[in-house]
Amino acid sequence: SCPAIAADQDSLDYLVITATRLEEKTFDVPTPVELISSQSLNRNTPATAAEPLESLPGVSVAGAGFWNVIPVIRGLGGNRALVLIDGDRENNLWSGRSPLVPFVDVSNVEKIEVVKGPASVLYGTDALGGVVNVITKTPNFYGEEKWAFRNSFAGRYSSVDKGSYGRYGISGGGYGLGVNFALSKRDADDYKDGAGNTVQNSQFDAWNLDFKTRYQLNNDHVVSATFRSNTIDDMGVTKKADAPWSHFTKFDTNTYKLGYHGWNMGLFRDVQIKGWYVDQERIYEGNIHSSIKPVYMLKNNVIDTSVLGSSMQTSIDLNDAHLLVAGFEAIREETDADEQIVIKKDSNIRAVKAMTFKSLPDAERDHFGLFVQDNITLNKDVSLLAGMRYDYFIADAGDVPFTTDVYDKDGSTVVNSKTVINHFGRSTDDAVTFNLGLLYAVNRHLHLTSNFSSGFRAPDIFERYSTRSSSYMVIGEPNLKPEYSYNADAGIKMDFPRVRGSFSGFYNR
Template sequence: MKPHDVCRSIFLTALAALLGLSAPALADEPDTALTSEEVVVSATRVDKELLDVPMSVSVVTKDEIEKSPARTVGELLQDVPGVRLHKSGGQGINRISIRGEDTTRTLVLIDGQKISEQKSMDGTPLLIDPSIIERIEVIKGPASVLYGSEAMGGVVNIITQKGGTRPIQGQAGIGFNGATGGFDENLSLYGAMDGWKYRVSGSNTYQFGVRTPDGIADHSKFEQRGGSAFLSYDFNEHLTAGAGYDMFYSEIMAGSVDMPEFYVDINPWEREKASVFLEAKHLASWLPRLRFDAFWQQTHKDMHNHVEQMNGAVIVDPHADNWARQLGLSLQADWAIGENNYLITGYEFLSDALDSTGRTDSHIDMAVSPRMTLRSQGMDTNEFQGLMTTHALFAQMETKLPWDFTLTYGTRQTWVNSAMSKARGWEYSRTTPYMMGRPLGTVITDQPAEVGATGSEWDSRPVFNASLMWQGIENLTLRAGWAQGFRVASLADRYVTSSMGGGTILPNPSLEPEYSNNWEIGARYSDHGLNLDAVFFYGIADNYITSVYIDAANDVTQNVNVGKAYTHGAEFAVSYDLPYGFTPYVSATYLRRLFDYGYFKTWNSGTPTWTGRFGLRARHEFNKELEVTGDVYGRFASASKSESMDTKTDKVEATRYHAWTTANAAVGVNFGEEKQYSVTAEVLNIFNEKYMIDGAIYEPGVHANLKFTVEF
């Protein structure tokens, strides 16, 4: 046995022994810890203690975010039960999958407002700086009644920091990440005085190529910058108005270990947003809250793909310049109907415009026989302009029943108009065959090209949910619920022709919304040092958008509604506080998913059956000015396999991912008169495990991170 394998065995055995000290309490995961009933979330669109929320919700708290050396928001979420991180071949690109659903079926919100991605096959990225985040709430399972389309798998709602408690406050931080040899810095100034609250912040990070056990990965560096401002005014105890602005800028490289000659260069990928709100509270005994929100948001992605084939004889360089511009508003009214009924009602409007241009440059220079060479140059261009408008009405009632039961039930009606006003392209190529070095003539193509379709389609769909909670024992909540989810086809699904791997995928303006039903039972408990959150779930999804062959000879497919999925599993997070400040914990997800493409069924969807984290935390306060924390833990995922069928040959193709476990350790020191100084150091992947999480590049090998923050 190799020395590092011996060390790994000792490490994991020690962890198992530590966990064995608390046999009745299997443990909680610190980044999403259910630490007490005092954790407050807004997942139900009303602030509630976590124990009172009738759905599966995990929270990454402000304290955890401030102490984490994570480079991106995705890294803050990687240990949340039921969540899987997707990096799309780059360290700076993070997307989230919840309960095995595709990343396109995860709704990403910032302060309750949607980030849109209308021309992507990979879902919505997390385009925000971690240093401005107050907390992150992850709703697992369909949440379409309260949040609308794309919330089939769940919702990631990122709540940003606002004002302070004193006239002038501040926070500064600097971190070093050993995985990429890069630094990040952030600074915030904030405060509150005479009814005013404010915050301004800025951040910067530059990360070099990721260091894997195989060496530095090609095309894996990234750079990000962010800035934000917030201002609000309390006119009185009942009325508050405010406004905010934030921007995020990134330059990202992505690649693949299987195709070193392939890369994606996104320069830039940026987002900016301005918003205003007006909130009135306790206007009457029957009207606890009335809130109006409006926002403008713009995202811009300038992307260049580079593909080489046949030892460089064929080079293809697609370029895309995509702009998405959004206008949104919402009005929510909360009603107290008697002593036992609380009703949330609302209206939402979203205008989501797409303006995209693209160009593909191609170059071919190869020998087709010992005597003949083929040389060709081409350029294809395309332009798209589209608009998706959404109107929605929703209502959800909470009713207190006898014997400590609470019934929550709601509905949403959504109307969506998807329209593509421009879809045009042009094709130019110049091809010359050479015989013994002499040209035989040149063929020129210069003509319009089919790149998609124009048109307009309406979708309308109601969705419902219902849940029952029992809280007859203090600090314990038992719940059972059912929820529906849906997703309207994107503008790209309906109207944009795409080419991948030499094939062509045609759009389909007649696509119907995808929809799902999810059932779950769960329990939360927080008392006497024990913190528990467990849930069992089962889901059926239908009408998935899947591409099927309509012309196999020419490798042409079209988007249709034929896909289905059946998902079942369990998530749990448990911790137990031992004497002397020690807390063993574990969080894990068990997930099985049957995917039905319409022509092929498989349980191998690429999602591991088991994922999770386990470890031992420690906290010791030497005095009022010095506190030390520690965490020794492992992360793990079971082996998985992804299967697909080549319908031209009826052959099943499979990609396998091996099981992995990493050993990690962290220590933190908080010191100062108010513990305003904080230093966190961690060593990750101690035994240099070589593994992938999404099949593009290997994850970082053994490395150390360091972060220092100060509040003033």
């Protein structure tokens, strides 16, 4: 892959943290990593965090419409490319399936880092193709010896969808305390494609509230807190072709996070501890015509999901040649959902059949991960990155009744009713992954890199326990096994005064 013109030309000088969980220059890590800097975001003013990803080599976005999109890294998308927010797996079941829905206002994003290739050693399941880490702005002014504040206003209008956006933000602090607060509103109608045709069900209406604070106890200890609320009142789903309506009337996400970061703690170079809770509720409504029969389907579902997570990470200077990074995470996901589908005739809008069921049962999944990675300096020109991780999953769900009611020819009376029980149960998975990276500094302007790594993806709650139906019923498979990927790549990174860039080739299986 070669650098895109829109990418940051001096990005090799920037510090990144996602590639190794340590702050290092992109030029000095063997892992292929791309960066969208704050300067690039300010210069290009993207509408969402997904939009600038398309400028990166080896990265694209796909999905339904402008809002409901997923990243694709080296050809792997969906649940095979992991999206993090501030380095954490905040995304629960449903936001994980559409991770670039704008739960975070892009105006509150400091930078976006993208690791290309499997990154499961550091981040666990779903990181087969790579990782997108959306890093939000850190409160300023905490280092001031006086109180200081700054207000900001922003707005935009787009004629393609008659869309409007407005934002007010305030940042301030002093004497060790820093605070960021922002409130934004976005409203957009159906947009027009390149041919000038209106794309049905592509509207969007949402509020974002962001609050982030940090307090510096002293030079070596910092605590932080974050609250983020995203209220989507209307988000169209364009993949339902020719549907009079197909949209989420509610897609609300609230995120709560606490953190601690300490440095110079004896044996430990630094220690990070985080805890977070994400609660999400979504309601979908659709009127979808059949392409086979003269009927249409009225669909309504309500899905509640939540995730409670915690993590701890430390780095240890063993000696001049070994810098160890180790940590663990524990995450619990819970979900519950109800759905009803009513099929009616096109000719007289009379009901033909109704199906009532739980699209997702009362289910939970617990995830435990433990990793260690050693940054080894073999000599002044050669460094080695070696890591290993173990993950363990426990998932369980209750049984789900699926009721089908058939109506008479007038569509008013149920003449036949049948209930089928879908039986689910407990499932467990585990996985071991590894990575090995090599960097050879030919000189201070030219670095050669190579990597060999593995990734995995454990089946999620949806794949194990969901129930779906239209003209027939589809149920999840509790006994699905994890997917694995293996990647080998080699590359060149150049940082000459007049020529900067990188080239890499890879094989992924």
